[in-house]
Amino acid sequence: MNRPRRRSEGPLPAPQARSVPGRFLRVDGVPLHVLTEGSGPLCVLSGGLGMAWFDWDAVAALLAPYRTVVRFDRPGLGLSAPAPAPPTLAAEADRIAGLLDALGHPGPATVVGHSLAGFHAEAFARLHPGRCAGLVLVDGSIEEEPRPRLPRAVRTAWAGGLADALSAAGVPRALGPATRRLIGRASTVGSHPPHPWERVGYRTSRVLRACALENATYPYQAAELVALRPGHPMPDVPVTVLAAYDGSETARQLRWLERQRALAVQLGGHFAVAAPAGHLVMADVPASVARAVLNLSGTDRDVPAPLP
DSSP states (O other): OOOOOOOTTSSSOGGGGGGOSSEEEEETTEEEEEEEEEOSSEEEEEOSTTOOGGGGHHHHHHHTTTSEEEEEOOTTSTTOOOOSSOOOHHHHHHHHHHHHHHHTOOSOEEEEEETTHHHHHHHHHHHSGGGEEEEEEESOOOOSSOOOOSOHHHHHHHHHHHHHHHHHTTHHHHHHHHHHHHHHHHTOSSOOOOOTTHHHHHTSHHHHHHHHHHHHHHHHHHHHHHHHGGGSOOOSOOEEEEEEOOSOOOHHHHHHHHHHHHHHHHTTOEEEEEOSOOSOHHHHOHHHHHHHHHTTTSSSTTSOTTOO
């Protein structure tokens, strides 16, 4: 395997260089960290804003006996190198297609998109219909009427500048992993120990900058998806919208479930609830995500008995 050059802010941290799981593939000129496991029909897992490959560990372990599971880090996240430009919806959809090309998988794949990556998964289906076998949107982001208030270039320049200033002050190294853990605790209902790789990525300016740019471009990606839908119909593939439910009866929680249900109707898909779960469904109830993938055919014949 050709390994990237060792640099303190590069895609591969030097101290762990020999034990990195997976490999690096160049997609659209960017070295992406990719992990492939299992056998069977192809399934791609893509996490939400600022997330890494290891967030899918429990789901991948459940799916690997029945699917070829592909996990990857978007540019700048996890162990991947940064991209030369801020993310766009079309670029992220094309990145999934490019990743499949780099892996030598020309056939259709099921794409599982969590949170922000739900935008990417849906755009992939609409822009590359022949390569999509199905979608599972895991507590996917929803913006019915997105209206970005600033020019995209202004917002991304501000976010990049803020990330650079924080990095120069040493904030990622001092607070990055702790901030990541706090966000994780706020987004789950269970107790989950920190992952061994958490400290490696989240203490770098590379990951901080990638998170800042994903956050800055979120409203524009939402608007791009709304604009994409009329001219690019969904292919005739199974879709499941899996919503997180923490068990509360707050108006906000119930409204979120209704919005998720409406998205399922809009996409002509199946609506399901993962409970008890916070936004990081894959951490709280990984079996619900695995079952949603295995049940895309509409039957239970592929679902292993141990999954609840």
